[in-house]
Amino acid sequence: MTSRSQRRLGRSIALHLFLTPLALVWLFPLWMMVVFSTMPDNGIFSPGIELLPHDNFLDNVANLQRDTNFIGAIGISVSVAVTYTVLSVLLTSMAGWALARYEFHGKGAVVAIIFGTITLPYAVVLIPQFIMVARDFALANTWIALIVPPLFNSLGVLFMRQAFSMMPAELFDAARVEGVKEWRIFLFVALPLARPMLAALAIILFLASWNNYLWPLLINSQPGAMTAPVALGTLIGLTKVSWGGIMAGAVMLTVPMLVVFVLLQRHFIAGIAAGAVK
Amino acid sequence: MRTQNATAYRFLTPYLLIFAIFWIWPIISSFIISFQATRTVPWRFAPTFNWGRLIGDPAFYNALKNTLLILVIQVPVMIALAIVMAVLLNSPLLKARGLYRFAFFAPVVVGEVAYSAVFRLMFSLDFGIVNKLLESVGLAKIDWFSNVTPAMALIMIAVTWRWAGYNAIIILAGLQSIPEDVYEAATLDRVSKLRQFFYITLPLLKPVIVFCAVLSIIGTMQLFTEPFLITERGGPGGGTETLGLLLYRQGFRSLNFGYASAVAYTMAGLAIAITLVQLWLMREPK
Numbered sequence: 318m319t320s321r322s323q324r325r326l327g328r329s330i331a332l333h334l335f336l337t338p339l340a341l342v343w344l345f346p347l348w349m350m351v352v353f354s355t356m357p358d359n360g361i362f363s364p365g366i367e368l369l370p371h372d373n374f375l376d377n378v379a380n381l382q383r384d385t386n387f388i389g390a391i392g393i394s395v396s397v398a399v400t401y402t403v404l405s406v407l408l409t410s411m412a413g414w415a416l417a418r419y420e421f422h423g424k425g426a427v428v429a430i431i432f433g434t435i436t437l438p439y440a441v442v443l444i445p446q447f448i449m450v451a452r453d454f455a456l457a458n459t460w461i462a463l464i465v466p467p468l469f470n471s472l473g474v475l476f477m478r479q480a481f482s483m484m485p486a487e488l489f490d491a492a493r494v495e496g497v498k499e500w501r502i503f504l505f506v507a508l509p510l511a512r513p514m515l516a517a518l519a520i521i522l523f524l525a526s527w528n529n530y531l532w533p534l535l536i537n538s539q540p541g542a543m544t545a546p547v548a549l550g551t552l553i554g555l556t557k558v559s560w561g562g563i564m565a566g567a568v569m570l571t572v573p574m575l576v577v578f579v580l581l582q583r584h585f586i587a588g589i590a591a592g593a594v595k
Numbered sequence: 596m597r598t599q600n601a602t603a604y605r606f607l608t609p610y611l612l613i614f615a616i617f618w619i620w621p622i623i624s625s626f627i628i629s630f631q632a633t634r635t636v637p638w639r640f641a642p643t644f645n646w647g648r649l650i651g652d653p654a655f656y657n658a659l660k661n662t663l664l665i666l667v668i669q670v671p672v673m674i675a676l677a678i679v680m681a682v683l684l685n686s687p688l689l690k691a692r693g694l695y696r697f698a699f700f701a702p703v704v705v706g707e708v709a710y711s712a713v714f715r716l717m718f719s720l721d722f723g724i725v726n727k728l729l730e731s732v733g734l735a736k737i738d739w740f741s742n743v744t745p746a747m748a749l750i751m752i753a754v755t756w757r758w759a760g761y762n763a764i765i766i767l768a769g770l771q772s773i774p775e776d777v778y779e780a781a782t783l784d785r786v787s788k789l790r791q792f793f794y795i796t797l798p799l800l801k802p803v804i805v806f807c808a809v810l811s812i813i814g815t816m817q818l819f820t821e822p823f824l825i826t827e828r829g830g831p832g833g834g835t836e837t838l839g840l841l842l843y844r845q846g847f848r849s850l851n852f853g854y855a856s857a858v859a860y861t862m863a864g865l866a867i868a869i870t871l872v873q874l875w876l877m878r879e880p881k
Contacts, residue, residue, distance in 0.1 A: 442621035
């Protein structure tokens with residue numbers, strides 16, 4: 318027995334000796350993001366090795382605000398992400414509900430089209446989407462342009478279809494016998510039962526919108542209409558910008574999401590494990 | 596079961612409208628545009644205009660070569676790393692599991708712009724922390740941005756950092772669905788842990804690994820932000836130019852929509868072909 322528990326101890330030590338340096342390497346970029354965001358520019362660009370935070374964060378935020386209207390861009394990003402999440406959760410759960418619980422003509426075709434096109438790269442639709450939104454609808458640099466086109470995401474539909482089809486039919490049939498209308502069954506019976514899945518979906522959709530870069534970069538390129546990642550991206554590569562400021566912006570984009578991640582880890586992981594987005 | 600057409604379509608229509616306008620129609624439209632000369636007004640049908648140009652364009656071959664190079668090196672390394680992370684995070688011997696999970700999964704929530712900025716700063720030639728650390732242990736510093744090989748390595752390091760944990764989450768979910776008693780039986784038969792990994796875990800994980808590989812290939816095929824922001828528009832001198840970046844420059848800098856659509860469909864074709872090959876290679880032996 319001794320040799321077995323010794324072997325266990327040895328394996329445990331080896332495991333931690335391997336995993337701890339890897340974890341530290343993985344945390345290092347995030348840690349350095351925080352450190353850089355608290356350093357003055359002449360500290361960032363000095364020959365010494367600095368691994369601990371300083372106290373220059375608020376000055377860096379002010380520098381960033383001088384380079385671009387970042388606070389305004391954050392406001393746009395928050396409003397867009399919230400609106401997108403609400404709309405997308407509603408649309409995809411309605412569609413998922415219909416596909417899970419009703420028999421109707423064309424159902425097979427709808428499912429086949431969604432599944433058949435799901436692995437196509439987003440790049441394929443980028444140009445027609447841009448032509449349509451910017452030229453045909455003349456909606457460039459508006460909130461609509463940021464919110465509506467990304468609503469096409471079909472993984473949420475499949476995710477919610479899965480969630481609703483696992484619920485026992487008796488739940489809904491009982492309500493039907495009492496003459497409850499279908500939309501009320503959906504709103505007041507099905508949706509509350511799907512709360513954990515809705516939470517997972519909402520978190521993943523919010524994150525996708527918050528971090529979305531390519532589409533907002535293309536469609537909302539005017540300074541007053543940019544989202545926060547786009548506004549920050551315009552500074553990278555310019556000379557005469559404050560890198561402490563850029564890092565403060567990166568921290569403002571990242572840290573709230575890390576907090577959400579820690580608080581709602583279970584939902585987050587459920588959403589990703591189910592492939593809810595991407 | 597009785598059909599409920601009216602009710603079903605009331606629930607489906609809002610989504611289907613958006614899906615048709617912003618997904619199905621663009622897929623078709625993009626294909627048509629790739630056969631049009633789009634720099635004349637009005638656009639005219641010219642079947643070989645863009646595709647002919649694509650076949651003879653050195654910039655296309657450069658972007659294709661870079662994209663495939665990143666694909667064949669970065670994706671396998673990242674998936675292998677993700678498997679290691681998932682298996683070790685799943686070990687019952689692990690203490691402070693939450694801390695390790697946080698370390699590996701945190702990059703999943705970090706936006707492309709934020710992490711591109713950090714990597715750019717960390718790897719800068721004279722003031723980057725990475726070169727400072729290399730020098731402090733007696734190694735020569737590396738010019739990550741002026742030479743093609745280190746620049747490509749940097750892109751691969753960045754993408755791997757951002758996405759390994761994401762794949763580890765999916766693989767971990769797959770691991771946790773493997774029933775415990777399979778391992779108990781193997782342990783009773785004195786099968787070593789390493790052999791259990793290769794003969795039980797990996798084969799059972801195969802579908803999950805294929806899923807991760809397909810997702811990663813589609814993602815890497817479209818790689819854009821990292822070479823756009825970290826190596827400054829695909830630098831040095833196009834050394835990290837990807838198909839995603841070529842599409843961006845042709846479509847949205849030169850406003851050459853026809854040619855950019857041909858590039859987009861090339862990416863789609865490659866993604867589909869590689870996915871099919873992968874599914875075929877990993878098929879169940881009969």
